[in-house]
Structure formats: C-alpha cells, structure tokens
Amino acid sequence: MFYLIGIGLKPEHLTLEALHAIEECGEIYLETYTSAFAEGDLKGLKKAIGGKKINLLERAQVEEEFAQNIIPNAKKENIALLVFGAPLFATTHVQLLIDAKALKVKTKIVQGISVQNFLPETGLDAYKFGRIATIVAPEENYAPESFYEIIEGNFANGLHTLCLLDIKSEFGEMLTVAEALEILQNIEARKSKNILKRALLIGIAGMGSKKQKIAIGSAGELADFPKASVPQSLIICGKLNEKENEAIGALYG
Numbered sequence: 001m002f003y004l005i006g007i008g009l010k011p012e013h014l015t016l017e018a019l020h021a022i023e024e025c026g027e028i029y030l031e032t033y034t035s036a037f038a039e040g041d042l043k044g045l046k047k048a049i050g051g052k053k054i055n056l057l058e059r060a061q062v063e064e065e066f067a068q069n070i071i072p073n074a075k076k077e078n079i080a081l082l083v084f085g086a087p088l089f090a091t092t093h094v095q096l097l098i099d100a101k102a103l104k105v106k107t108k109i110v111q112g113i114s115v116q117n118f119l120p121e122t123g124l125d126a127y128k129f130g131r132i133a134t135i136v137a138p139e140e141n142y143a144p145e146s147f148y149e150i151i152e153g154n155f156a157n158g159l160h161t162l163c164l165l166d167i168k169s170e171f172g173e174m175l176t177v178a179e180a181l182e183i184l185q186n187i188e189a190r191k192s193k194n195i196l197k198r199a200l201l202i203g204i205a206g207m208g209s210k211k212q213k214i215a216i217g218s219a220g221e222l223a224d225f226p227k228a229s230v231p232q233s234l235i236i237c238g239k240l241n242e243k244e245n246e247a248i249g250a251l252y253g
Helices: 016-023 042-048 059-075 091-102 115-122 146-156 177-191 242-252
Strands: 002-006 027-031 055-057 079-083 107-110 133-135 161-165 201-205 213-217 232-236
Touching: 002 016, 002 091, 016 079, 016 107, 027 059, 055 059, 059 079, 059 091, 079 091, 091 107, 115 161, 115 201, 115 213, 115 232, 133 146, 133 177, 146 161, 146 177, 146 232, 161 177, 177 201, 177 232, 213 242
Parallel strands: 002 079, 002 107, 027 055, 027 079, 133 161
Antiparallel strands: 161 232, 201 213, 201 232
C-alpha cells in the first residue's frame, strides 16, 4: 500500500494514526520542497518514528520519478511519503494518488495539522477565506503572476486570501513576508492596482512553534516582519465582519 501522510508543522504534531501507518511501512520518503518544520528538525522526526530511515526527495524526484520508480513497489510492501503539514495541499500529491490508482496500487491518506488550523488565531473567520494563492519568487525567464489574480478575485468578493510563500529547498531559501510584499507591490505598480493599500495585511510565521509570530498592519508596517521564524505566510484580508474587527482589536490592538 502507498501511504500519503501529513506530519504537521513539528515532530510533536504527528498523530497516532500517522505513527501507526509509518510503523507499517518498509520504505519512508519525505518530500522537502513544499514546506518545512516550524519547530524541530529531521533528527527529531526520525526519533519520533522510532529511528527509521527517511529518504529525502526534492521536487524533481517527486514530480518526475516517484510514480514510475517508487509507487509500483507499493504492490509488494508498504511505502510512505511524508508531507509537511497536510498531505493534499500540493496538486503534485493528488497526482501521485491518481498515478497509484492507474497502477492499481492501494492508497491510504493520513491527514496532518497544517497552517490552516492556525488561521483563526489571527481573529479571522475561517469560513471567510477564498482560494489559496502561492506567491512565487520571480526568476530569469520565469515570473508567474497568476497568484495575483487569485488575490484580486478573493478581494472583489470580500474574501481573505492565504498566501503561501515559495520555498527553494535545494538552496535552503524560503520567501519571507517582506519579500512577498515587495513582489506584490511590483506587480501592482505595473498593473496600476492598489489592493495592498486598501486591505488589512497579516503576516504569520512559525505557526505552532515557540517562535510563532502574528503581525497585523499595512505593507509598510510589515516590511520589518522578523525573518527568523519560518515558514512564513501572508494574509490579505477581504471585508471584515463585526466579530473579526472585535477579535483583531482585542487580540492585537
């Protein structure tokens, strides 16, 4: 069987269901390109799962090799792919389930604690979030801006946008709130848009960890958002209701 397992935001977030599933697996893989622990490290994860060997995978290994070279082995033994947070945030992981189905390999999904579980701590209503956007750092000959269209659509409908921030695990780099805001400001300058000036912005970092940070304000006020706590995300608020205004004022006013 092929197990797709969410491992949360720190080793202590591993559920009993996840631990039992991992115990049943002969081969264990961890994809390292969609996120990272907010607290703890791989040494702590390995200890939590009883010292079992963990094979680390980069993006290309998951997207281009996993279905062809690894999933077929799940016909003979149980194989686990560990994913930080929740296991189905990334469409790549959904594709792996589709691939397994085509290969007639049985699958099991084990859910995990994700950043979404912590969003209400900002004072915002979890039901008022629209589509999630991932802000991607521009590179030479590659500068997608489709995430801004998601933000625009959500904002027009009065919905909040959770912006996940790009990660380049092979370089040990994670986009920060300040860098994400700069990217958005450059896009708005080119498009003559002003959502950032109209919206309340919330920076969150290291959720679930001792270094958890939530800061609320304008783009200028979040420019100094601390870089030490990761992973970081940016929330662009839509229309706040009365309870949200009250909660934000009481918790962070």
